[in-house]
Amino acid sequence: MAAAGLGPARPLLARRPGALRALLGLARGLAAGPQTHFGFQNVSEEERREKIYQVFENVAEKYDVMNDSMTLGIHRVWKDILVHKMNPSPGTLLVDVAGGTGDIAFRFINYVRSVRERQLQQKLKRHQNLSWQEISKSYEKEKVKPLGDSQVVVCDINKEMLKVGKQRAQHLGYSEGLSWVLGNAEELPFDDDKFDVYTIAFGIRNVTRIDLALQEAYRVLKPGGRFLCLEFSHVSNPLLSRLYDLYSFQVIPVLGEIIAGDWKSYQYLVESIRRFPPQEELKEMIEDAGFFKVDYQNLSSGIVAIHSGFKL
Amino acid sequence: MLRAGRGAVAALRRAAGSRGAGGQGGGQGPGLEPSLLRFLVCPLSKRPLRYDEAANELVNEELGIAYPVIDGIPNMIPEAARRTQKQAEAVKETSGPAGPQQ
Numbered sequence: 128m129a130a131a132g133l134g135p136a137r138p139l140l141a142r143r144p145g146a147l148r149a150l151l152g153l154a155r156g157l158a159a160g161p162q163t164h165f166g167f168q169n170v171s172e173e174e175r176r177e178k179i180y181q182v183f184e185n186v187a188e189k190y191d192v193m194n195d196s197m198t199l200g201i202h203r204v205w206k207d208i209l210v211h212k213m214n215p216s217p218g219t220l221l222v223d224v225a226g227g228t229g230d231i232a233f234r235f236i237n238y239v240r241s242v243r244e245r246q247l248q249q250k251l252k253r254h255q256n257l258s259w260q261e262i263s264k265s266y267e268k269e270k271v272k273p274l275g276d277s278q279v280v281v282c283d284i285n286k287e288m289l290k291v292g293k294q295r296a297q298h299l300g301y302s303e304g305l306s307w308v309l310g311n312a313e314e315l316p317f318d319d320d321k322f323d324v325y326t327i328a329f330g331i332r333n334v335t336r337i338d339l340a341l342q343e344a345y346r347v348l349k350p351g352g353r354f355l356c357l358e359f360s361h362v363s364n365p366l367l368s369r370l371y372d373l374y375s376f377q378v379i380p381v382l383g384e385i386i387a388g389d390w391k392s393y394q395y396l397v398e399s400i401r402r403f404p405p406q407e408e409l410k411e412m413i414e415d416a417g418f419f420k421v422d423y424q425n426l427s428s429g430i431v432a433i434h435s436g437f438k439l
Numbered sequence: 440m441l442r443a444g445r446g447a448v449a450a451l452r453r454a455a456g457s458r459g460a461g462g463q464g465g466g467q468g469p470g471l472e473p474s475l476l477r478f479l480v481c482p483l484s485k486r487p488l489r490y491d492e493a494a495n496e497l498v499n500e501e502l503g504i505a506y507p508v509i510d511g512i513p514n515m516i517p518e519a520a521r522r523t524q525k526q527a528e529a530v531k532e533t534s535g536p537a538g539p540q541q
Binding site: 222278286289290293306308309311314317319322 | 472474475477478479480481482483485487506510511512513514515516517519
């Protein structure tokens with residue numbers, strides 16, 4: 128993007144929206160826009176979007192390795208818990224936003240697959256006096272619809288993350304019921320009332336207008352649909368909080384440099400976690416978007432929280 | 440540059456008369472997964488899109504823009520959308536020397 132090179136000139140150009148638009152061709156009416164934050168820096172909304180895009184462009188290849196190193200593998204447990212909480216039944220339509228490398232999508236597929244297998248086994252057990260023909264027919268059915276019409280659409284704003292996700296899917300053998308879309312959480316390219324579940328795992332923190340993302344989440348969910356958000360949150364215990372801070376600011380950026388060769392991106396990550404609203408505040412924002420029965424579940428003493436809400 | 444390479448390969452395949460599964464159109468790489476069509480709309484207007492298989496694009500006729508499908512992944516970011524011919528013509532008409540045509 129040509130924007131990166133303009134740096135200090137941008138605030139000046141921003142005061143002449145026509146010139147900026149003509150130069151960058153990026154305008155959507157937010158030339159300089161209101162101020163927001165990037166980690167601990169203060170930047171314009173447009174700048175924030177670009178900087179975050181670059182962060183994930185840089186880390187995409189090493190994203191999964193970094194997640195394992197930073198959280199000592201615990202992020203896998205958090206994601207498992209999210210999908211278990213979702214408890215999807217075969218036939219569920221899931222949209223996983225900011226789902227980049229596919230962690231939630233793959234877990235969803237595994238889950239419905241095993242639920243479906245169990246369903247078919249139960250059915251067989253009940254019909255003990257079936258002929259061999261009938262039994263083999265029901266095995267055929269399982270092969271044809273192993274997911275029972277369940278589908279997950281992974282939507283992410285970052286091309287590199289989606290690329291990595293698609294490669295992982297191929298590598299791990301996921302193809303059925305899985306699709307990928309390049310899209311913006313603030314402006315989803317999906318029709319109203321389409322999905323049973325909307326998830327956003329470790330992504331909402333990187334959205335510039337969280338209120339818009341929540342509104343879009345509400346819009347694309349079916350009535351009765353569920354919103355689930357897994358995100359870093361605030362630790363209330365003071366001792367743990369100190370240890371967590373120490374680990375975050377002293378260890379994580381160093382890991383970032385060693386493993387991904389990118390100190391700054393991981394510095395941003397740590398700062399963005401501190402800037403993100405705590406549990407109660409996020410709960411209110413979700414309620415403002417129209418969701419009902421909103422509550423949250425702390426994991427690992429509040430290092431991470433799962434927020435849930437329903438569209439009625 | 441990579442895109443040019445892929446285009447050349449596609450052209451060669453077509454010449455050889457063999458068609459890859461999923462129909463390699465004139466666009467870039469594999470086409471769109473059909474199951475997505477029931478969810479996708481234009482992110483700006485939230486209105487339905489038409490899938491142009493040949494060009495491998497999702498077209499919004501009303502706004503006159505088209506979203507590309509690259510490597511089977513539709514790019515639904517408004518900034519990435521291409522203005523289609525129709526919109527370019529409409530713009531010419533309204534700003535032409537003869538004044539507004541309607």
